[in-house]
Amino acid sequence: MTVDGAPRVLLVMAEASGGIAGHVVDLAHRLTACAVPVAVATTPSSAARLRFDGEVFPVLRSGRSMPSSVRALRRLVGDLDVVHAHGHQAGVQAVLATAGLRSAPPVVITWHNALLAGGAAGVAGAAAERLQVARARLVTGASADLVQRARELGAKNATLTPVAADLTPWSGDPAAAKAELAAAHRLPADRPWVLTVSRIAPQKDLPTLLDASAKVEGAAFVVVGDGDPELTEQLRARIEAEHLPVHLVGASAQVPQFIAASRLLALPSRWEARSLVVQEALAGGLPCVVTDTGGLPELVGDAGLLVPVGDADALAAGIRRLLDDPDLVTHLSEAGRRRAAQLPDGDQVADDWVQRYRAVCG
Structure with missing residues (x-):
């Protein structure tokens, strides 16, 4: 001492x-x-x-x-x-x-x-x-x-x-953030964004996200994060071959802006403890669709939708619900902010x- x-x-x-x-x-x-x-x-x-x-x-x-x-x-x-x-x-x-x-x-x-x-x-x-x-x-x-x-x-x-995550939401204009990010990363600004912030690693189960993206019309799937180079190339090759609406933008220091610019967060992980990005999304009022595994159910509470691990149909259904139901989005957004206020x-x-x-x- x-x-x-x-x-x-x-x-x-x-x-x-x-x-x-x-x-x-x-x-x-x-x-x-x-x-x-x-x-x-x-x-x-x-x-x-x-x-x-x-x-x-x-x-x-x-x-x-x-x-x-x-x-x-x-x-x-x-x-x-x-x-x-x-x-x-x-x-x-x-x-x-x-x-x-x-x-x-x-x-x-x-x-x-x-x-x-x-x-x-x-x-x-x-x-x-x-x-x-x-x-x-x-x-x-x-x-x-x-x-x-x-x-x-x-x-x-x-x-x-x-x-603990940094629970201070980004305070800028979401539309301006989306326009800036779209220009910087060649993302479609005219579509709602389904955001995933994740390491590129097997545990994150991004192939299931790609499967789900093929079942959702009218949205752009934006994946922020880097990791395993071989897996990244496999994902890129599949996205190109199947013409999937998925954009791998790599690591970014602008996660709060991506949260503000997106319609929802989707996390298909096989397992998570206390995901920092989910905490940040809750604080920012961004509705979440996450897998029912590890610490995610307790973390999200009633502020998000839970889907089974590895179930692309259920993940796609959850994403479509949030894209099609503005009242549900408002409810989950408010619940998310209340849940974030309870976190240390x-x-x-x-x-x-x-x-x-x-x-x-x-």
Whole structure:
């Protein structure tokens, strides 16, 4: 502890560029503002993208390089009060790095994703979960199903730890935003936009979105985000071959403007915890059609439409309902703003973490 009793914290994160990375950076900034000494350990490529002025250690590796990563982490933790790992890879490396140390700091692990793989990968994932539960002082989850999974594996104090988004809606003119974005990304300005903000990754199930787009007339599907290059090319090839009304615009810092310019948000993910873009859409009054999985039902509440995972017909039907029913859009827009007002903001999330750090150090 520092002289004023603040815990010294190391945030550990494996390779990440989406919501986990955004949460870790936001938490680091807010902990710093609370006078909590904090550093971040991550992979070299993630370190290069992080917008954090504090100490960042680009030491994490995976696969065959994991032993060197664990050794590097082990050298960092000696003078710390808490090691807070985000995600399964970071959690495994954190508990291995502190194992056997005479004065090891407590390890706190936050699970942000479910392990969905089957076969040998599923067996290895389950073993990794058990290792984390056995060695960590505290395991938390970004959604209730992750908390339940930790409890099933024996975590006694597993708890829900929400991830906060920036809930300040964009205050400009939606029509002007749509015109600007349409010109910048060659999007049709005369059609309503069905927005998806997502990493290009298998878990996000964008092929089902493409299937749904073929069943919806008169709308443009706008996908904001980047990721797996091979999957991106596969999606582009299919869009071109089938003449689908889907536009992959890549990563963008103008997500709030896209939210303001769109008619609805569609999220076809196979699994999500506490989606940041859904929180942003709720705050912006943008109706949502999301899959009934993970933390999405609890997050959305009565402010959106739920559809089964992998069901393109149901996803398309939900999208058509919102395109064709302005009264439903108004109802869900108002409900979304009410739901967003109930969600914790970043300062509350950081304050809660400071209290948890003090508790595990006590």
